[in-house]
Amino acid sequence: MSATLHEREIEFLERLGRGETGGEIAAAWHMELSSVRTVAERLRRKLGARTNEHAVLLACQAGILDGRPRRHGDHAGYEAHRKRGETPCDHCREGERAHRRAMKVPAQPNQEAA
Numbered sequence: 001m002s003a004t005l006h007e008r009e010i011e012f013l014e015r016l017g018r019g020e021t022g023g024e025i026a027a028a029w030h031m032e033l034s035s036v037r038t039v040a041e042r043l044r045r046k047l048g049a050r051t052n053e054h055a056v057l058l059a060c061q062a063g064i065l066d067g068r069p070r071r072h073g074d075h076a077g078y079e080a081h082r083k084r085g086e087t088p089c090d091h092c093r094e095g096e097r098a099h100r101r102a103m104k105v106p107a108q109p110n111q112e113a114a
């Protein structure tokens with residue numbers, strides 16, 4: 001399976017994996033249920049899945065989902081975006097900046113004096 005999934009499709013899988021229904025996802029996205037069903041249909045076709053549950057399973061097996069809750073807003077979330085070839089969301093970009101500030105190697109004393 002080498003299908004490229006859009007961020008929205010991955011989010012759909014993550015939400016399904018948390019047990020959300022199509023109606024709940026439609027509400028969260030401020031979309032019509034029919035539009036969510038269109039997303040789901042395209043996603044199932046890409047993954048070769050027969051049902052939404054099958055799609056979640058295939059996505060886990062393919063490493064698209066790791067089966068753990070998706071974290072946002074820190075270094076791990078940022079890296080997860082990058083691993084998937086996504087543009088990190090603002091929340092994760094901010095978390096990554098804080099991470100880099102925290103991880104910054106302290107300047108050498110002689111550099112600090114400069």
Ligand SMILES: [Zn+2]
Binds near residue numbers: 071077081089090092
């Ligand atoms: Zn994020």
